[in-house]
Amino acid sequence: MTSWDIDGGLAADFDGSLSGLGTELGTSSYNMSEALLALPVFKQENLENGFQYILGSATSPAVKMNEETLTYLNQGQSxxxxxxxxxxxxxxQGKxxxxxxxxxxxxxxxxxxxxEQIDSWKMMRPGERILDIDIPLSYGVINVSLDPVRLNxxxxIWDPTKETGIYVRVHCISTEFTAKKHGGEKGVPFRIQVETYTDNDESKLLHAxxxxxxxxKPKGADRKHKTDREKMERRSEAEKEKFQPSYECTVLTEVPKEQIIQASSTPQSKTQSLTSSFAELNCTTSPTRSISPTHQTASPQVAAASAANNPLPFNQGNKPEPVDSLSGALSSDAQASDVAQWLHYHRFSSYVRVFQNFSGADLLRLDRDDLIQICGLADGIRLDNALQARTIRPRLxxxxxxEPESIYHAVYMDNLTLEEFKVKLSSLFGIHTQQIGDIYMQGPSQIHILLTDEVMQNTRDQARFVVEGMKDESGDKYRILLKSVVDH
Structure with a gap:
């Protein structure tokens, strides 16, 4: 492949492929610079005093207007x-x-x-590089350095007063970094980025x-181009106008220097993420609901007034079972270590290293879209729900x-089991779950029905009960009776 002459005349075979750029291609005075000026991604002000990087591969015709171009490459090809x-x-001159x-x-x-992604790829492909250079084909290059650690x-070094071009090879394929490999999945897109610095001690970033x-895989890019062209040919003329033409080469678009400087100054621990292996990216299980007593806190005044008439000790100094503070919402005052514990508790262990430098306030500032981009769709939505502490509508x-006519307390049930109801009552009464024995529900003709999981599952929603409690014969546990309150 011969190098392009940016200021020279175009070869004849460009005549058809670059049609539609608004430039007369049939004249002998046509040159690549004029074609580049017509490209929507390359503006006149960039030509006056900047840099120009051109990748020798055609862009896809299946990209809509006002979207970034997409270029297909074959693995290992220069x-x-x-x-x-x-x-x-x-x-x-001379620099x-x-x-x-x-x-x-x-x-x-x-x-x-x-x-982590590169480390995983390195384990699967020992001794290989993600990106390397084809030195025999490259020209104008003074010195080449391949970092053994940064495989990508x-x-x-190059002389800007001379014609320069390098031939690169990409050895990883897009589907190697797809989380779930089951065949037929779409590969992830990459970016080729070129950064140019001064070659001195200052090493100032000039352009990116x-x-x-x-x-x-080899030949795959050619097949993909062919498929895209065939799809476009089947579209109507009106639909075709919504898509960009395919250009014979790809002009790299400018990246703000501030973005590059910010990325290089960010600690690696913040931008280099997960502790999990590549396989752990498949984790999409749903969260387990934790039972929170926030809605079942009893009023001390009501408890004290009822203590004399009821042998069940409503909040008489007995401490309830400890409730894990991590089960609730993340506090904005949480430190980085607290955030890590909270993530572990809510089964986001795979993302602990991603957010290891984040305080509670930092994490809460991320919106739903940010979390989806960082964690993927399923885990991003789940983490957003956990951060916003969105409540789940109870089943019962x-x-x-x-006692009748006193203040009622709501008990919200999710699992509709006897054990869950005991936990709720122990939190409300201020006693331990082990202190609650049998629970009975008053039925027709004042009969006592032993409360079981099945009875709980058939209890009417929004039902009201008056609670009576008394110690059993051993004196170690309380028997509880629920009396139905019927509207008259």
Whole structure:
């Protein structure tokens, strides 16, 4: 493959493929710079005093207008990236620049997991690199450095006053980083990013640009291009107008320098995420409901007034069973260590390292969309619900009081079991669950019905009961009677 001449004439085979750019292609004076000016991603102001990076691979025709271009690459195939400094070069005579080429994740969720994802890939493909350079084909390159740790990037020195192009190969494919591998899944998109710095002790960032890519197994990119073209041909003319044309090359779009500087200054522990293995990304189980007594706290005044007439000790100093403070909502005052414990408790252990530097306030500032991007759809929604402490509508609500016409207390039931009801009563009465013996419900003709799981499941919603309690013969436990209150 011959290098492109940015300022020279285009080859004849570009004549048809770049049609529609608003430039007359049939004239001999046509050049690549004019074509680039017509591209929607490359503006005139960038040509005056900036950098230009062009990837030698066609863009997909199946990308809608106003969306970022998408380029398909074959695994292990060499593709040229041509670099050029635009504008006045007089200040750069005799000076060199240093550029870094990286393959990064496009999805924000995977960006947070970059270190673990690369480590997992390294275990599956020992001795291989994600990105390397085809040195025999490259030109204008003075020195090349391949970091043995950062498998997804390479670095080189080049003279901006001379024609420069490097040929890179991407060895990972997009489906290798799909969480659930069951065949037929869509691969994740990557980004090729080029950063250019001054080649001195200051190492000042001058420019950065990137483009979106997907990498397929050998020949897969060609088949995907063919499929996209066939799909577009079947569309109506009106539908075709909603899509971008396919360009013969891919112009990398500028990335704000502040974004690159911020990313490089962020601690690795914050941006390099999970402790879990790659397989643990498949965790999509639903959360287990925890029983919270927040709605069953008894009024001390009512309890004290009823104590004389009822042998059941309503909050008479007996401490209830301890309630785990982690079961509730996350406090904005929580420290990073508290956040980690809260995540473990709510079964978000896989994301503890993602948020290990986050305080409670930091985590609560993330909205639903942020959490979905970081944790994926299922876990993102689940974490958002947990952070917002959204309550679950109970399956059964009953109201109990100590004597008629007194204040009622609501008891919310989720599992409709006798054991759950005992836990609720122990919290309300201020006694231990082990102190509650048999529970009876008053039935027709004043008969006493032993309360079981089945009876609980058939109890009428919104039912009201007066509670009577007395110690059994051993004196260690309380027998409780629930008397129905009927509206007259």
């Amino acid at each position: 593709y040229e990236i041509k670099l050029k400094k635009l504008g006045d070069l007089s200040e750069l 060199c620049l240093r550029s870094i080429v990286k393959v990064l994740f496009h999805d924000r969720r995977l960006q947070f997991m970059e270190k 990037q390479l670095e080189f 640009a990137s483009c979106q890519i997907k990498v397929f 609500t009953i109201y109990i009081c100590q």
